Amino acid sequence: MTDITFHGGVQDIGGNKFLVNDRGTKIFMDFGMSFSQEGQFFSQFLGPRTSNSLIDMFELGILPKIKGLYRRDYARHMEFGGDEETEIDAVLLTHAHVDHCAYIPYLREDIPIYCSEESKLIMQNFDETSSDQYLTLKERFQVYTNTKGEISRATGDKVTIPRKIKVFESGKAFSIDSINVNPLPVDHSIPGVHAFILHTSEGSVANTADLRFHGRRANDTEQFVETCNESDLDLLLCEGTRIDKTHSITEYDVETKVAEIIKNTKNLVICGYPIRDLDRLLSFYNAAKNTGRYLVVDLKQAYLLKLFDESSVLRGKYPGPRDPNLKIYIPRGSWGLLDKDLTKFSKRQLIMDYAGWQQEFLDYPNVVDYRDVLKNQKDFVFYCSDFKLQELIDVKPKENSSYIRSLTEPFDMEMELKEELIKNWFMHFGVLSKEQDWHQIHVSGHGDGTQIKKVIDGSNAKKLIPIHTQHEEYHRKWHGNVQSIEQHGLVKL
Ligand SMILES: [Zn+2]
Known part of the structure; x- marks a missing residue:
């Protein structure tokens, strides 16, 4: 017997x-x-309680209540088992976007995570540049007996346990007990995205993951659909994020339009784009290079480029962190010693101003700080994330500077409020005037209706289940055997 339970998506x-x-x-x-489930109950100021997180999440229906699934330090502390064997044999990760991977840190450490090299490195980047625990779990709620014989709290996450990360190769099938898995690359807005075709004892199932045909890797998506067609699929789980849309520009159009704006800007070009979308980074990198400017990235992107550059599988796919057309922006550290008198402090103090993962970049030949950007505005395309707008205070964009926003347009109130705030910053510095909007140049990671129809038609599956969508009516229009699933619903193969 084979079945699928849909605990989300x-x-x-x-x-x-x-x-x-x-x-x-x-x-x-x-x-x-x-996002919608979490947003129903939680906000920036209201989250699950650390000491009770699993139980809080179960109560609100956000995490499925399954024994043996969650990390043992949490399960034991929250009295939800923890000593049983796990029944879960593996997690297959399509890609490292949070709506697909964010709850991995809750999982038990001995459940293997199968993912692409790119997804592994992106999760490593999450862990090492913030306090996430994707690849390495740091045990919490532990006690020890101190020298006086008293029971004390172990602090500082002393015990670290690496997860079992199994990196798969694109197109190279592998087996997990009775299930044969074929991971196939598809085009989307983060590196290393894979759709899966599973061959089970009762039939074959494909999961599209998130995909499109208008990025830099449309051929991968074509090839996936082709393989679905050859696989005699019993079931296709097909995404439909933008299935109600009819038009998409391409990633190459983004690159061309960005280059056009850079050409017409006398001073600084400032840009914002999704930090881990390296294909978008490439669009800005190419546009900057072709117009005689440097792309200035932040330390988190430099770190990700470094991880990719150090991987023998991925080297050369994206610019390395020392690329001559790239500059790395060093912001003020925690004490802001960057421009202070170092006879009063010291070089060592300056290094201490930065986190461990940031420090090595201080010695790179291609670093810049606000003084360089301030002085030579016409030489740079300056990446500035929504969370680092204070840099504008140092960089001081001159008259005839531009802002290119290459991020998704707001689709709810909260995001609209945020857009107002971001606009205020650029208006304050005269980059935008009240009448003039910013340059919104973006293309989604998801295919429009025409593209999804192509996936549905081309896959030729006997049955279709819409996933990752709020518009199932389109799937129904384009396939004769569509099954709707409720949250936690089960389908037999
Ligand atoms: Zn995605």
Whole structure:
């Protein structure tokens, strides 16, 4: 018997958590966060309590209540088992966007995570540049007996446990007990995205992950659809994020339009784009290079480029951190010693101003700080994230500077409020005037209706289940056998 339980990612955009059970072999495809579910109960100032997080999340229906699934330090502390064997054999990760991967840090450390090299490095980047625990779990709620014989709290996450990360190769099938898995690359807005075709004892199932045909890797998506067609699919789980849209520009159009704006800007070009979308970074990198400017990236992007550059599989796919057309921006550290008198402090103090992962970049030949950007505005395309707008105070964009916003347009009130705030910053510095909007140049990671129809038609699956969408009516229009699934619903193969 084979079935799939949908613990998220149906009638919702994101939060994918599909549990496949094939004669007792149990694997999750993705273990992501649903923005809509979390947003229903939580906000920036209201979250699950650390000491009770699992129970809080179960109560609100955000995490599935399954024994043996969650990290043992949490499970024991929250009295939800922790000493049992796990029944879950693996998690297959399509890609490292949070709506597909954000709850991995809650998982038990001995459940293997199968992912692409790119996804592994992006999760490593999350862990090492913030306090996430994707690849390495740091045990919490531990006690020890001190020298006086008293029971004390262990602090500072002393015990670290690496997760079992299994990196798969594109197009190279592997088996998890009775299930054969074929990971196939598809085009999307973060590196290393893979769709899966599973061959189970009762039939074959494909999961599209998130995909499109208008990025730099459209051929991958074509090839995936082709392989689906040859696989005699019993079931296709097909995304439909933008299925109600009819038009998409391409990633190459983004590059061309960005270059056009750079050409017409006398002083500084400032830009914002999704920090881990390296294909978008490439669009800005190419546009800057072709117009005689340097792209200035922040330390987090430099660190990600470094990880990719150090990987023998990925080297050369994206510019390395020492690329001559790239500059790395060093912001003020925690004491802001960057421009202070170092006879009063010291070089050592300056280094201490930065986190461990940031320090090595201080010695790179291609670093710049605000003084360089301030002085030579016409030489740079300056990446400035929504969370680092204070840099504008130092960089001081001169008259005839531009801002290119290459991020998704707001789709709810909260985001609209944020856009107002961001506009205020650029208006304050005269980059935008009240009448003039910023340059919004973006293309989504998801295919429009025409593209999704091509996936549905081309795959030729016997049955279709819409995932990652709020518009199932389009799937129904384009396929004769569509099944709707409720949250936590089960489908037999
Ligand atoms: Zn995605």
